[in-house]
Amino acid sequence: MIDSILETRGLTKRFGGLVASKAISLDLRQGEIHALIGPNGAGKSTLIKQIAGGLQPDEGSVHFDGKDVSKLSTAARARLGMGRTFQISSLAMEYTVLQNVVLGALGHRGNVFWFFNNVMKDAELLETADAALTKVGLEDFRNFRASDLSHGQRRQLEVAVALTLDPKAFLMDEPMAGLGAEGSQQLIGFLDTLRHQAPILLIEHDMDAVFSLADRVSVLVYGEIIATGTVDDIRTNSDVRNAYLGEEGAA
Numbered sequence: 001m002i003d004s005i006l007e008t009r010g011l012t013k014r015f016g017g018l019v020a021s022k023a024i025s026l027d028l029r030q031g032e033i034h035a036l037i038g039p040n041g042a043g044k045s046t047l048i049k050q051i052a053g054g055l056q057p058d059e060g061s062v063h064f065d066g067k068d069v070s071k072l073s074t075a076a077r078a079r080l081g082m083g084r085t086f087q088i089s090s091l092a093m094e095y096t097v098l099q100n101v102v103l104g105a106l107g108h109r110g111n112v113f114w115f116f117n118n119v120m121k122d123a124e125l126l127e128t129a130d131a132a133l134t135k136v137g138l139e140d141f142r143n144f145r146a147s148d149l150s151h152g153q154r155r156q157l158e159v160a161v162a163l164t165l166d167p168k169a170f171l172m173d174e175p176m177a178g179l180g181a182e183g184s185q186q187l188i189g190f191l192d193t194l195r196h197q198a199p200i201l202l203i204e205h206d207m208d209a210v211f212s213l214a215d216r217v218s219v220l221v222y223g224e225i226i227a228t229g230t231v232d233d234i235r236t237n238s239d240v241r242n243a244y245l246g247e248e249g250a251a
């Protein structure tokens, strides 16, 4: 039996007459990066919102770690281990790297009535935060302000914040966006190792990143998955090339 941490079954979402998700069934398996690609407006964000809990499907269900989570809130899904990253605005830019992670860990405890100064003396919280920073390779930057980090390092910091929730899987929405060539290469290397900590469902337009990272790729076109397979399967699939990749994927 295939060991899937996340599974969608027949997810369908309509906006008036537009069917943004058409009976989408996909899964995320332990240890893998499963990339979701498709042209603008194909329905990638709509799908990830339904998985994360921000949008209710009209039909279908979402299963996570063996449970039907379809009716749970975003916060409840996060507590079960669904780690969503790269909402960059969630970082407090004027705070240090360490403070950002402590705030994330505090959210995990569900206690929002702490005074910040006290929090920064809490040994258990600091230990959790330091462990997360070490895992993402930012331990030497703990006293830097978030605003002083490069774009790529901010993404690593987002992952560190997510790690304080002990995620069993990551949902990532365009992590490469806005990174230069060097930043992209660094983040590719980072995600490559992160998959062993928790598998990643990756929405990404950067085909170099997708083709170098993904164990499997699903292609979404007009709300429908037209193919799922390995990078080689997808590159050579004539339907995919006609609908999306064109000559770009043939390189």
Ligand SMILES: Nc1ncnc2c1ncn2[C@@H]1O[C@H](COP(=O)(O)OP(=O)(O)OP(=O)(O)O)[C@@H](O)[C@H]1O
Binding pocket: 015, 018, 020, 038, 039, 040, 041, 042, 043, 044, 045, 046, 047
């Ligand atoms: N709240 C909404 N109300 C009405 N239509 C919507 C809503 N959200 C998305 N859509 C429509 O659903 C379709 C899918 O949009 P979605 O943002 O999921 O695509 P996407 O693949 O993420 O696109 P992009 O790559 O540009 O981010 C689009 O036609 C979009 O206009």
